[in-house]
Amino acid sequence: ERHRQVVERLLESGAAYKCSCTPDEIEAMRERARREGKAPRYDGTCRKKAPGEIPENMPFVVRFKTPDQGSTLIEDQVQGRITIANDPLDDLILLRSDGSPTYMLSVVVDDHDMGVTHVIRGDDHSTNAARQKLIYEALGWEVPVFAHIPLIHGADGAKLSKRHGALGVEAYRAMGYLPEALRNYLVRLGWSHGNDEVISTAQMIEWFGLEAVGKAPARFDFAKLENLNGIYIREMEDEALLGAFIDALPFLDNGPERLEALDGEMRARLLRAMPGLKARAKTLNDLVAASRFLFASRPLHIETKAAKALDDAARIHLAGLYQMLEEVEEWTPGNIESTVRAFASAKDLKFGKVAQPLRSALTGSSVSPGIFDVLYALGRSESLARIADQAQTS
Numbered sequence: 185e186r187h188r189q190v191v192e193r194l195l196e197s198g199a200a201y202k203c204s205c206t207p208d209e210i211e212a213m214r215e216r217a218r219r220e221g222k223a224p225r226y227d228g229t230c231r232k233k234a235p236g237e238i239p240e241n242m243p244f245v246v247r248f249k250t251p252d253q254g255s256t257l258i259e260d261q262v263q264g265r266i267t268i269a270n271d272p273l274d275d276l277i278l279l280r281s282d283g284s285p286t287y288m289l290s291v292v293v294d295d296h297d298m299g300v301t302h303v304i305r306g307d308d309h310s311t312n313a314a315r316q317k318l319i320y321e322a323l324g325w326e327v328p329v330f331a332h333i334p335l336i337h338g339a340d341g342a343k344l345s346k347r348h349g350a351l352g353v354e355a356y357r358a359m360g361y362l363p364e365a366l367r368n369y370l371v372r373l374g375w376s377h378g379n380d381e382v383i384s385t386a387q388m389i390e391w392f393g394l395e396a397v398g399k400a401p402a403r404f405d406f407a408k409l410e411n412l413n414g415i416y417i418r419e420m421e422d423e424a425l426l427g428a429f430i431d432a433l434p435f436l437d438n439g440p441e442r443l444e445a446l447d448g449e450m451r452a453r454l455l456r457a458m459p460g461l462k463a464r465a466k467t468l469n470d471l472v473a474a475s476r477f478l479f480a481s482r483p484l485h486i487e488t489k490a491a492k493a494l495d496d497a498a499r500i501h502l503a504g505l506y507q508m509l510e511e512v513e514e515w516t517p518g519n520i521e522s523t524v525r526a527f528a529s530a531k532d533l534k535f536g537k538v539a540q541p542l543r544s545a546l547t548g549s550s551v552s553p554g555i556f557d558v559l560y561a562l563g564r565s566e567s568l569a570r571i572a573d574q575a576q577t578s
Contacts, residue, residue, distance in 0.1 A: 187285035199322035203230040225274045256314040261331035261394040268314040284310040307332040334401040351561035360467030365416040373402035414466035420460040457561030460553030464548035477547035488545035498541035499576030515564040
């Protein structure tokens with residue numbers, strides 16, 4: 185009803201008119217324009233008719249009477265002054281034959297009624313700004329401030345598509361990106377604050393201004409997003425990161441299985457392991473993969489490469505190390521490290537000769553966080569049990 189009232193006002197002022205041209209007639213107009221080398225458009229047939237010339241029982245649409253001369257000026261807060269010729273704009277439809285409003289009318293009326301002061305959108309809408317400004321002016325309403333920001337392109341410079349990463353927010357959650365990191369990355373696409381790269385949400389709110397938005401299209405680069413996400417992961421407090429990790433598990437690769445196995449003890453292991461886990465992680469999925477050893481059940485499956493480190497000599501050394509670690513009363517990173525190094529020194533072994541078999545026994549893999557981090561995270565009881573599974577007494 186509100187939109188119809190506005191259209192009636194435009195009709196009364198002569199800024200709009202009824203059009204009874206049929207679809208076939210309009211298509212004929214467009215075809216004629218194509219033959220003449222002109223842009224296909226409505227030719228204004230009904231614009232020339234007097235208001236009473238269209239019978240009441242004949243279907244009609246309501247068109248806006250776009251000025252056929254001159255140009256419309258937009259003082260854009262990003263692009264600067266934009267001048268758009270009126271002639272090519274066509275007499276756009278405001279109200280369809282069924283009485284429903286079109287987008288162009290709805291957005292002007294709705295924005296006005298809601299008190300919208302700034303319209304910030306992609307620069308592919310700059311022509312729409314000219315059309316909408318003309319409607320605002322015809323109604324005598326204050327025109328909002330327009331700001332048309334450049335579109336985002338892929339890393340190859342082509343228009344962003346799904347193959348570049350034009351995905352829904354839920355897809356980025358499933359890929360293991362933190363909300364704070366994604367916000368930071370997105371705000372830096374086409375906007376800057378000096379040389380600052382890592383920008384908190386509070387800083388974004390304080391610093392953001394249209395004057396710092398660039399005119400050139402920004403490029404979406406997954407490598408840069410991953411690097412930034414890694415910074416956020418490493419700088420986040422362990423307890424907060426653990427909470428974000430657990431919240432995201434239902435959406436991550438192998439996350440639901442991890443969530444199902446998450447009890448009080450496993451949560452404590454994860455928290456103890458977090459300093460080592462986050463050191464190399466760039467996404468929450470990396471944390472899932474790196475924490476696999478914490479969730480593994482005994483006896484561990486030993487990967488082929490890790491099994492090579494568990495020869496007979498290594499298993500005998502594990503038995504000796506087991507005895508020394510069993511004597512450690514306070515299971516702290518410092519006590520663990522001093523005990524393992526003391527064992528290596530007593531046996532005149534290079535540290536790697538002790539650490540690699542120990543890693544294989546504790547994780548089943550040849551790659552893991554630091555070995556002292558692993559021992560501390562697993563806890564005294566689980567660490568000794570896993571070492572005993574692979575140790576050889578003679």
